[in-house]
Amino acid sequence: MKKNNKGKKFRIVRGEKLLYSLLFLLAVAVPISNVFTKALLSESNIEVEQLKNKIATQENLNESLSMQINELASLDKIQEVAKESGLSYNYDNLKIVNNNR
Numbered sequence: 001m002k003k004n005n006k007g008k009k010f011r012i013v014r015g016e017k018l019l020y021s022l023l024f025l026l027a028v029a030v031p032i033s034n035v036f037t038k039a040l041l042s043e044s045n046i047e048v049e050q051l052k053n054k055i056a057t058q059e060n061l062n063e064s065l066s067m068q069i070n071e072l073a074s075l076d077k078i079q080e081v082a083k084e085s086g087l088s089y090n091y092d093n094l095k096i097v098n099n100n101r
Contacts, residue, residue: 012020071077079089 082089
């Protein structure tokens with residue numbers, strides 16, 4: 001014997017409604033959160049690259065200034081500035097101090 005199911009309606013119980021609602025929320029929330037986290041990651045990567053560029057620029061500037069300091073502190077440059085100022089280099093007044101440890 002075959003039962004006639006045409007007149008029966010499917011009833012969704014309260015627990016199933018809750019389950020379907022949670023599944024729907026997860027299906028919507030997971031992609032949205034994924035896009036949000038990737039956007040944050042991208043923004044952080046951009047900031048990191050900008051900081052790396054600033055660091056590289058500052059390192060180049062520091063290296064340039066260090067070379068300029070070494071150039072200005074050389075004995076030849078000191079003697080040149082002393083001559084321009086009218087000072088003389090008197091070798092008789094030099095005393096050599098040895099620091100033997």
